[in-house]
Amino acid sequence: MTDPLLSVEDLKTHFHTDDGTVYAVDSVSFDVNPGETVAIVGESGSGKTVTSESITKILDMPPGEIVEGTITFDGMDLTEMSEKQLQDIRGNRISHIFQNPQNGLNPVYKVGRQIGETLRIHRDDLPKAEIRDRVIDLLDRTGIPEASSRVDDYPHEFSGGMKQRVLIAMALACDSDLLIADEPTTALDVTIQAQILQLLEDVQAEYNMSILFVTHDLGVVSEIADRVVVMYAGKVMEKGSVEEVIHNPAHPYTKALIECLPGRGSSMKRIDGALPSVTEPPEGCRFNSRCEHAVSDCSMGDQPQMHAIDGSQTHRASCVYYGPGYDAADLEPPTENSSTSQSERRSNSQSERRSETQRDTRADGGHDA
Ligand SMILES: Nc1ncnc2c1ncn2[C@@H]1O[C@H](COP(=O)(O)OP(=O)(O)OP(=O)(O)O)[C@@H](O)[C@H]1O
Numbered sequence: 001m002t003d004p005l006l007s008v009e010d011l012k013t014h015f016h017t018d019d020g021t022v023y024a025v026d027s028v029s030f031d032v033n034p035g036e037t038v039a040i041v042g043e044s045g046s047g048k049t050v051t052s053e054s055i056t057k058i059l060d061m062p063p064g065e066i067v068e069g070t071i072t073f074d075g076m077d078l079t080e081m082s083e084k085q086l087q088d089i090r091g092n093r094i095s096h097i098f099q100n101p102q103n104g105l106n107p108v109y110k111v112g113r114q115i116g117e118t119l120r121i122h123r124d125d126l127p128k129a130e131i132r133d134r135v136i137d138l139l140d141r142t143g144i145p146e147a148s149s150r151v152d153d154y155p156h157e158f159s160g161g162m163k164q165r166v167l168i169a170m171a172l173a174c175d176s177d178l179l180i181a182d183e184p185t186t187a188l189d190v191t192i193q194a195q196i197l198q199l200l201e202d203v204q205a206e207y208n209m210s211i212l213f214v215t216h217d218l219g220v221v222s223e224i225a226d227r228v229v230v231m232y233a234g235k236v237m238e239k240g241s242v243e244e245v246i247h248n249p250a251h252p253y254t255k256a257l258i259e260c261l262p263g264r265g266s267s268m269k270r271i272d273g274a275l276p277s278v279t280e281p282p283e284g285c286r287f288n289s290r291c292e293h294a295v296s297d298c299s300m301g302d303q304p305q306m307h308a309i310d311g312s313q314t315h316r317a318s319c320v321y322y323g324p325g326y327d328a329a330d331l332e333p334p335t336e337n338s339s340t341s342q343s344e345r346r347s348n349s350q351s352e353r354r355s356e357t358q359r360d361t362r363a364d365g366g367h368d369a
């Protein structure tokens with residue numbers, strides 16, 4: 001097996017605010033292998049952006065601080081790097097694109113000049129004319145029609161989708177190893193969204209780039225990602241291949257997210273309840289207050305450890321039901337006609353439950369005794 005390109009281990013990024021410490025990212029670990037797409041998914045506020053912005057330290061620090069953890073990129077620990085060293089990495093080996101493409105472009109400069117700037121900074125041996133040729137080629141490859149004239153246009157002359165293409169061109173300028181894309185299609189309409197996702201897949205294959213894709217949308221994850229990391233309130237709830245996580249979700253939080261996908265589950269619904277306090281996170285599993293399966297072990301100690309699912313090397317979930325003394329089958333939804341209550345189900349194994357239901361039936365209407 002090849003070494004991961006990026007390895008985030010036990011990352012803790014906190015914010016020191018007047019209201020206390022915000023535990024935005026609290027012991028997050030995951031890898032990104034060369035050439036693969038890893039998605040970080042979770043509801044708003046779960047710590048996806050803070051995780052991704054910790055990698056090249058583009059966070060506001062202070063109030064933010066990387067309190068613990070290592071971020072190894074191509075064998076180098078980024079958390080130990082000076083600002084000068086990080087500048088060499090940003091836009092060169094690791095590029096970012098964001099939800100609002102406007103923020104990535106300076107309105108007063110022509111787009112060609114801005115893409116060229118990345119090359120001038122990181123490839124200062126390139127002659128001027130060659131830079132221009134390369135920029136036009138990049139715009140062309142990212143699907144901008146008439147690239148040779150568009151190169152001299154200003155950002156406001158481009159639509160949202162075209163601006164995002166310009167930013168992808170910029171990310172490709174130095175042939176980055178890793179593209180971090182934070183909700184890059186959320187602000188775009190659905191057709192354009194699909195085109196941008198397709199473009200990312202195409203350029204990834206062509207440039208053998210890795211992508212860390214941040215989204216709250218599990219539908220997008222199944223389209224673009226190879227592997228997925230499910231975050232909730234600063235913790236990783238589950239991770240694994242897209243197949244594993246989307247088709248065989250293990251954590252009650254992931255199951256609930258999937259239930260909320262349009263066309264899935266019983267109806268269009270949201271997960272009941274709200275994220276827990278970020279300054280005073282609950283004991284135990286951070287999802288416990290919203291989890292219909294929560295038992296007393298779920299509100300004790302730290303976030304449960306990651307347990308392997310069905311003996312998989314890659315699929316893991318942070319839920320006590322996959323640990324000793326529990327049966328993950330108890331996480332399955334109750335059958336349609338089951339009259340037993342939540343608490344009864346928790347305290348009984350499936351077989352006990354069956355015999356209890358039989359007893360109930362007899363008590364109600366049985367005269368065969
Ligand atoms: N500068 C900051 N100061 C204080 N708290 C912050 C700061 N930036 C982020 N946070 C907090 O960190 C937590 C994680 O935020 P983050 O932006 O990573 O969430 P997210 O998963 O990306 O959500 P979204 O889907 O809305 O983008 C949130 O509680 C947020 O309020």
Ligand code: NI
Pocket residue numbers: 048049050182
């Ligand atoms: Ni975000």
